[in-house]
């Protein structure tokens with residue numbers, strides 16, 4: 001545990017974190033511990049779902065993005081914008097206004113990520129038909145879910161759809177179009193406007209893919225602020241006035257819940273919210289739900305409109321996107337796809353490998369010994385799940401002890417007992433606790449009267 | 451290593467709890483994911499059988515480095531014709547049970563398919579005992 005070989009965008013700012021442990025208890029993969037009064041994320045367990053980010057009361061967890069000025073390293077600065085971005089703006093602004101305001105914020109062109117959706121739907125339908133023996137096929141769209149399956153449901157990695165999501169296809173399409181127009185590849189900067197940390201992780205350390213086409217990532221709230229400022233300053237007359245075409249209905253719906261499941265042929269399910277997904281995958285793993293063809297699974301409630309970097313209420317955004325039929329589709333979908341053959345030859349990704357975080361040891365005999373240790377410990381530990389030991393619950397502490405990453409004295413119940421039996425001095429017990437919660441947590445009690 | 455689970459008759463909201471608990475153990479032991487899948491599918495079928503068709507019972511799972519043996523034992527009423535019960539699609543489930551999505555008649559045959567060996571004994575007095583061996 002704790003080895004770093006995965007890139008994550010979520011970071012804890014130790015200057016702000018005051019070790020309240022809310023993130024630790026909210027993490028669905030038990031990837032967080034408190035050490036010296038600060039939250040520490042175990043990189044191999046984290047799936048970038050953002051639950052910790054949501055739960056932090058002081059915004060100590062942040063999402064590391066690229067410097068906005070990086071866009072100026074390229075003469076062609078393209079913003080790849082997911083459709084959910086537009087739903088954040090009040091309805092007085094048309095999508096065309098918003099796109100022009102993105103240009104006003106510094107980009108030279110705006111491309112909607114979901115423009116490749118009709119092409120992808122066609123490809124998924126073919127794929128599902130061809131891979132009848134691997135059913136249910138699980139969508140690869142939400143990177144947090146792909147990672148969740150790798151670490152918690154290793155037997156289902158073989159069910160993951162091995163096709164690129166809309167972002168990657170659109171990136172390939174956009175780059176190819178510009179290069180074929182005679183633009184030098186190194187002059188093209190593709191910047192993804194991300195709704196979440198998971199998408200960043202997928203770009204910085206892709207699963208099943210060698211290298212990403214994306215040159216940089218900008219957090220959605222950052223671009224929202226810049227775009228909204230531009231719109232407010234140009235209220236009466238937009239300086240820039242380019243005409244953009246609109247996506248078709250299916251493409252606009254894609255990042256919402258049921259955006260996939262409705263348009264793929266077969267008996268499909270759409271589940272959103274990482275805890276709901278975990279419950280459902282348990283059932284899929286036991287073969288409790290027969291006859292499912294395709295599963296759309298998304299880590300956020302209401303899918304990407306619930307992404308942690310969106311600035312507006314998720315239900316409002318979803319409603320705006322669903323009801324936005326005012327501007328009819330102007331350009332036919334086919335026109336978005338520049339070179340279909342090229343895309344078809346680049347759409348596949350490699351097999352997704354499991355990396356079971358629950359495994360106690362590669363050697364089954366050693367793993368059995370550790371499991372015995374854990375079940376013995378569970379008989380002693382108080383089962384209060386109080387987290388005072390710096391682990392999210394008693395079972396997690398037992399696991400950490402079996403893996404030599406913790407000691408049993410970290411449990412305050414056991415500590416008190418050891419003190420009473422003179423096996424541990426009060427100073428030692430104080431040391432142990434301040435090692436977990438930091439010296440600061442204890443300084444305020446110095447002159448406390450009984 | 452031994453793991454034991456008591457199974458309550460007729461409590462469908464708990465059907466699957468034993469399989470889930472044992473699945474977690476198998477993941478902790480880093481058993482091959484495809485083997486876990488087979489064990490869990492067989493175990494879940496057996497667990498639902500006890501919930502749906504018996505007066506209650508017990509599941510005992512023994513893990514050794516090279517194999518897992520599972521004994522599912524219930525207290526009755528027994529299976530009158532095992533050969534028939536082994537056939538694909540055969541089910542003694544009541545319509546109410548089927549309505550809930552259980553007892554589609556895949557039970558024993560599905561268990562057999564996923565195990566390396568299976569033994570069944572059953573009588574009206576002693577109930578049914580199914581033993582499954584799955585090699586690791």
Ligand code: SF4
Pocket residue numbers: 010026027028029030031032041045046047048049050051052053
């Ligand atoms: S992003 Fe999700 S998995 Fe990672 S530490 Fe936060 S809550 Fe845990």
Ligand code: SF4
Pocket residue numbers: 049141142143144145195196197198199298299300303304305306307308
């Ligand atoms: S549902 Fe969408 S916003 Fe949420 S983690 Fe998945 S891809 Fe990101």
